[in-house]
Amino acid sequence: VLNKVRKLFSPELMSSGFPRALEIGAGTGYFGLNLKLAGLIDELVCTDISPGMVDVLNQHAAQLGLSNVSATRADAEALPFADKSFDLVMGHAVLHHLPDLAQSFREFHRVLRPGGRILFAGEPSRIGDRIARYPKRAAGKLGPYWRRAVRASPPPAHAPAGSAEEHDHSLEAFVDIHAFVPSDLEKIAEGAGFDPVSVRGEELLANWFGWFNRVLESHADPQDVPMLWRKYAFHGYLLLQRVDRRALEPTLPPSIFYNLLLTAQRPTP
Numbered sequence: 303v304l305n306k307v308r309k310l311f312s313p314e315l316m317s318s319g320f321p322r323a324l325e326i327g328a329g330t331g332y333f334g335l336n337l338k339l340a341g342l343i344d345e346l347v348c349t350d351i352s353p354g355m356v357d358v359l360n361q362h363a364a365q366l367g368l369s370n371v372s373a374t375r376a377d378a379e380a381l382p383f384a385d386k387s388f389d390l391v392m393g394h395a396v397l398h399h400l401p402d403l404a405q406s407f408r409e410f411h412r413v414l415r416p417g418g419r420i421l422f423a424g425e426p427s428r429i430g431d432r433i434a435r436y437p438k439r440a441a442g443k444l445g446p447y448w449r450r451a452v453r454a455s456p457p458p459a460h461a462p463a464g465s466a467e468e469h470d471h472s473l474e475a476f477v478d479i480h481a482f483v484p485s486d487l488e489k490i491a492e493g494a495g496f497d498p499v500s501v502r503g504e505e506l507l508a509n510w511f512g513w514f515n516r517v518l519e520s521h522a523d524p525q526d527v528p529m530l531w532r533k534y535a536f537h538g539y540l541l542l543q544r545v546d547r548r549a550l551e552p553t554l555p556p557s558i559f560y561n562l563l564l565t566a567q568r569p570t571p
């Protein structure tokens with residue numbers, strides 16, 4: 303999580319940190335709680351539209367022994383907070399779920415103090431997603447041969463029709479509302495009054511490698527996937543993440559990466 307933030311914020315900003323941060327669509331706390339643990343934030347206010355997520359997040363914060371963390375149910379389009387009351391508004395994998403992005407960004411701008419920042423990571427890239435279909439398709443064709451090579455049994459039967467799992471998958475198309483090109487995010491942020499605005503791309507080779515392996519593995523019973531293969535997939539992914547971070551992300555256009563990262567500032571008067 304900290305590596306994502308380092309891609310967007312200067313070393314000075316990372317060391318000064320943020321006195322008060324608001325997380326949008328915080329889910330079970332993966333993003334904000336890790337940043338709080340890393341010491342980047344003093345007071346963390348987490349929000350999510352789902353009361354169930356808010357309960358789980360509160361439990362996680364208590365299990366981690368974190369103080370100065372609260373979680374509240376709130377819709378990103380109507381935030382129940384005072385104007386200019388946060389130094390940072392952030393989120394991970396949430397913007398693509400928000401129906402009215404222009405209204406949500408106006409709310410982010412309203413609750414930020416002048417000079418404050420927004421940071422959003424893990425947003426789906428429309429072109430990056432299309433490119434990732436090629437390794438997925440290739441692995442789909444090679445999967446049966448790979449399974450025989452590692453001597454694995456076929457996977458257990460899929461979720462039965464009408465089961466809760468099948469219902470969850472069928473809802474994905476309704477909740478994943480947007481996929482972005484960088485200029486979409488830039489225009490929305492600028493339209494709400496942010497300046498400057500910056501969008502970066504994240505994960506290319508690591509993502510292709512990850513999808514290729516995941517689709518291969520979906521052809522086998524998870525219990526039969528050999529440990530040596532798991533180590534290769536895990537360490538290979540980490541190695542390619544480093545190649546992406548050091549060589550590709552600073553040079554190639556953001557639009558071809560799998561995820562987009564956005565940061566912007568509320569200007570000072």
Ligand SMILES: C[S@@+](CC[C@H](N)C(=O)[O-])C[C@H]1O[C@@H](n2cnc3c(N)ncnc32)[C@H](O)[C@@H]1O
Binds near residue numbers: 326328330349395401
């Ligand atoms: C893909 S999850 C990401 C959760 C978490 N940020 C993470 O990365 O693990 C998206 C989250 O956004 C929340 N969400 C969806 N629409 C929302 C809205 N209008 N306002 C606030 N949260 C919303 C969902 O309830 C869900 O917890």
